[in-house]
Amino acid sequence: MNRSARTGDPTGLDDLGGTPSLPAAAGFDAMELPEAVLETLAAQGVTAPFPIQAAALPSALAGRDVLGRGRTGSGKTLAFGLALLARTAGRRAAAKKPLALVLVPTRELAQQVTEALTPYARALDLRLATVVGGLQAGRQAGELRAGAEVLVATPGRLKDLVERRDCRLDQVAVTVLDEADQMADLGFLPQVTELLDQVPAGGQRMLFSATLDQDVETLVDRYLKDPAVHSADPADGSAGTAEHHVLRVHGGDKFAVAGEIAGREGRVLMFLHTKASVDRFTRQLVAAGLKAAALHGDKSQPQRTATLERFRTGAVTVLVATNVAARGLHVDDLDLVVNVDPPTDPKDYLHRAGRTARAGASGDVVTLALPDQRRDLAKLLAEAGVRARTADVRPGSPELLRITGAKAAAGAPDTTAGRDRRGAEFRGRGTVPGRPGRGKNADRKTADAKRAAEARKAARVRRGGS
Incomplete structure (x- = not known):
């Protein structure tokens, strides 16, 4: 044994x-x-x-x-x-x-x-x-x-x-x-x-x-x-000083929510299951005007090295990756990791989460969960020794902005199609930040998002984080 x-x-x-x-x-x-x-x-x-x-x-x-x-x-x-x-x-x-x-x-x-x-x-x-x-x-x-x-x-x-x-x-x-x-x-x-x-x-x-x-x-x-x-780690094996969140979403909202998170101020690392879904979502973000790049096993070593360097320097602010980035990736001051697709193994969760809150710094780990994924995710987190806060969110919801610093979508709805891990079609409702057509309402939401991000940062300072 x-x-x-x-x-x-x-x-x-x-x-x-x-x-x-x-x-x-x-x-x-x-x-x-x-x-x-x-x-x-x-x-x-x-x-x-x-x-x-x-x-x-x-x-x-x-x-x-x-x-x-x-x-x-x-x-x-x-x-x-x-x-x-x-x-x-x-x-x-x-x-x-x-x-x-x-x-x-x-x-x-x-x-x-x-x-x-x-x-x-x-x-x-x-x-x-x-x-x-x-x-x-x-x-x-x-x-x-x-x-x-x-x-x-x-x-x-x-x-x-x-x-x-x-x-x-x-x-x-x-x-x-x-x-x-x-x-x-x-x-x-x-x-x-x-x-x-x-x-x-x-x-x-x-x-x-x-x-x-x-x-x-x-x-x-x-x-x-x-x-x-x-x-070097806590006895429970959890991911250091990170705060963990499960955001419960409906299927039609999943990628719109992920897109709004991607539009936040600062860098974010986002994990999806497959190389194809990584490429599709990255193209969606780039088309929306975001500085996004893909990282997975089909990329050559020079491509992977260049992408990581651009992410470290801020030339890329959204890194969309498979589990190839779950280990061996160190980026200073990376304060948000998002599991767009929840991992299927507790070790994978801990290693993904380990990209933030490094060396005692603070950070957040967010996992998007569809209705039929919630039971398995709860079991996975328990096996990983992680306690997560749970919230129901939709595109533009105040709770989403507060937790992630997401930028609320603006303009006409944007529908994009792809495949989730079961092969079912997903559609993102609402535009991804960066699309044309922003008006006064969008500017107000952007200001709200910035204030939410500042409030989150102030709360971290009070807790002793960075």
Whole structure:
């Protein structure tokens, strides 16, 4: 029986075993970090460790295996990354033979980890290479031939390079598995185990996972020895400091409501089930004059990277995505996530929700629920350990504006057709913000929406949020 079943904990991490960890450090200067790393932390404006860093770094720096819970945004990248770099510093890798390895499930997370570690790797004169699918394998093989002490990789591309003899793992001394549960969900575990079997058995292993399902538990039992156990998330597994809302809508209103939310001030991340529905809804928003872009698995890696960068800088304010954006996506000050289509798995909900309210900041998670979805959604939220506030909304309703900062629709009705997850036709009633034909009534509603957004922000400040 897996640990989740034994404890009743939806994350499965309340009973991890292992032995006592070293005491948490009060600050970075109390840890055994190289002076160059401390100087770089100060230059980056990182003055105090996040809880997972204060807890896990002392054990990791001491060479202990580490097992921890940590969603993206909790600070776990530096928790394992600084230790990995410090323990690799002063060594030089031979061609094709990295000394440290970070395995991640997605290209986006690989890029994020690389960006986070690059300043510290440079400070320690360590070469860092990234190998992921969707980019030229020849160029990545060239980086490995030139020598790289630290390798960040997705399992499929690394397996391919190993089979082509462009990479060897027999010199890896520190190995990190990040988002191990997603690797299991995506079917990567056979590739992961094949790669780990090529890493010397005596090295240090660190594994981070938001949940500990049976497949992940198998990895822990097989590859970690007497790990120090740490958690970066609340015990209930909920998405940090986010506030959760279920907005009950009727089928004919669903996409009109979603369109009004998309027209709010600031950025919003919106999730739909399928690539086709993502593309359709994005086209609808763009036609309405909104700065929207689509993100899903059919986009090339350069397209995905460019879209994410535009979203981070504000050139795109509405990112419409499938679950490809549910993990490994970090955007500063993203305060609203919308499940236009509710997820079907508690883990998917938590990971979608984890895109906001990161590192202790505030944020809202909104899920639109049709009448026949409400019972299943209530069960899903209970399994995820999430308590959500519920409201009935229609396009332009005051409750919708108050909760999301949506802009009320204006002008003549706009009817758009598509397919929901059951294949039934949906039609959006009311225009999406940004269409022509705005009058005094629309201006008044826009002003009301701005006042509602300001009131929400003031309430967050009073609660201690950002």
